[in-house]
Amino acid sequence: MAQDDVRAAVWTAPVHVTDLSCVEAVYVYYRQAEGRLDYLRAEPQLSACPTDETETSPPPPAPVTEPAPPAEAYTFRKSAWIWETGLWREDPSGLLQRASDGGYDRLFIALEIEDGVVAHQDALAAFIRSGLAQGVEVLAVEGDPRMVTPEGLEYALGRARAIAAYNEARPEAPLAGLQYDIEPYLLEIYKADPAGVLEKWSAAIRALSAAYGDRVGAVIPFWMPAAPGGMPALTAASPSIRSLTAMAYRTDPDAIASAASGVLAAGQELGLPVNVALEAGPLEDEYLFVYRRSPSGELLLSPDQGPEQTVSLFSDAVHPQGDAAAFSYSHSVTAPASRVSFLGDGEALEAALNETRARLAAHPSFAGIALHGVF
Incomplete structure (x- = not known):
């Protein structure tokens, strides 16, 4: 960056926007902590840039044709994450009843792994069997930004092998899959080399899938397809991915649909189903x-x-x-946190879910909704 002096920047961050001339404002998010400002991220706000099409008269209307036959739709799934292992171990029947009552047919649960072995295997097997009896599928979820580092990936590979070993040892009650929520953009190294870090993410997904012995789910931010190296990373990892889950944490159906559109398009291009994730738990403003x-x-x-x-x-x-x-x-x-989380308001959540589902149904890759913090 060229400038008139050599003053050092207080803070730098990458932002994702194609045309700099269209940016009319920049929002810089921050927290106040112990008397200092912790900068979080920057978001460009775009104006309506003129294009060749908008500067001339509109084109004539296209001829009326028969609508294309609808694409084959994925079966809609309603999922939730359970990051607290005590929830499924200490009150499995209560959790499954709440899931069933809420229309959830899939739960992603965190596991405890000790000395390379999945812990509480009898309880896990019983929970999986009870879930299937109530129409609720159980999958494992793993996540840590450090999985893109050599040390973090080695640790994650050991856990993937342990989960695969559980499935092999418990053919009567296997986990229905494994999902990764890595979020490497939370690391400092992402600021310096976004494309390089996403390339490491792609390599990690491929390695973890190989260790698990099957394709895995991948949770990604809504902006990843447009990020530097984002689409190449997704393309390289796609043979190892079973489904994508786009974190489109918004509460307005229009905003949800807009945020999710990039990942839905990427899923269609890559032939992968896409779930749209929303936040329901407590968050701070x-x-x-x-x-x-x-x-x-x-x-x-x-x-x-x-x-x-x-x-x-x-x-x-x-x-x-x-x-x-x-x-x-x-x-x-x-x-306000209410822009990105439903904050436990079940009525508002269900209303938004119904409207969002109707809006996204036209996307061939749309496969369901996933909720964070609902339990």
């Missing part, structure tokens, strides 16, 4: 600074290769050079 486009400002947006741009935040105003754009501080606002 977030805070953000709003920076608006200006001749100079405290925030610079600098172009890199492809859809990747770099946000750099300074303590005071700087002047952009080259293709960089400046944004000056406008104001700060609170982003």
Whole structure:
């Protein structure tokens, strides 16, 4: 990034936007902790950029044709995550009854693994059998950003082998699958090399699938197909992936559909079913600074290769050079948690689920909804 002086940025982060000229504002999210600001992420806000099509008269209407036959739809599944192992061990019948009453037909549960062996195997087998009797399928879920590092991946491979060994030892009550929620973009190394880290994610998915002995599910952020290296990583990993789950944590059906659209398109291209994940549990409000486009400002947006741009935040105003754009501080606002989580409001959740399902049904890759924090 070129600039008039050599002042160091207070904070930098990657953002994903194709056309820098379309960005009219940048939101910088932060938390207040122990008297300091912890910056979380930057989100560009886009204007309606003119295109050749919009600058000229609209094209004539297309001729009326018979609609294409509907694509073969996946069976709709309603899933939930159970990250607390005590929930399925200590009250299995109560959990399954709540799942059945809520229309959930699939649970992703966390497992305890001790000395390379799945713990509580009798309880797990009983839970799986009871679930099947009530029409609820049970799968395992694993997740840690460090799975893209050599040490973290080695540890995860051992756990994958332990889960595979459980299935082999318990053919009467096997887990129905294994899913990975790795989220490597939470690591500091992602800021420096997003495409390289997603390449490591892809390699990890392939290695974990091989260790497990079957394809695995993959949970990804809604923006991954548009991220630098995102689609190549998904393409390389796709032979090892059974399904994608897009974290589209929003509460408005329009916003959910918009967020999920990129992963749904990627799933269609790759021939993979896509589940859309929503958040139902408790979250704290977030805070953000709003920076608006200006001749100079405290925030610079600098172009890199492809859809990747770099946000750099300074303590005071700087002047952009080259293709960089400046944004000056406008104001700060609170982003309520209710924008991204239903916060335990079951009635609002069900209403949004019904509307979202109807909106997404036209996507050939849409296969279901997954809920985080509902139990």
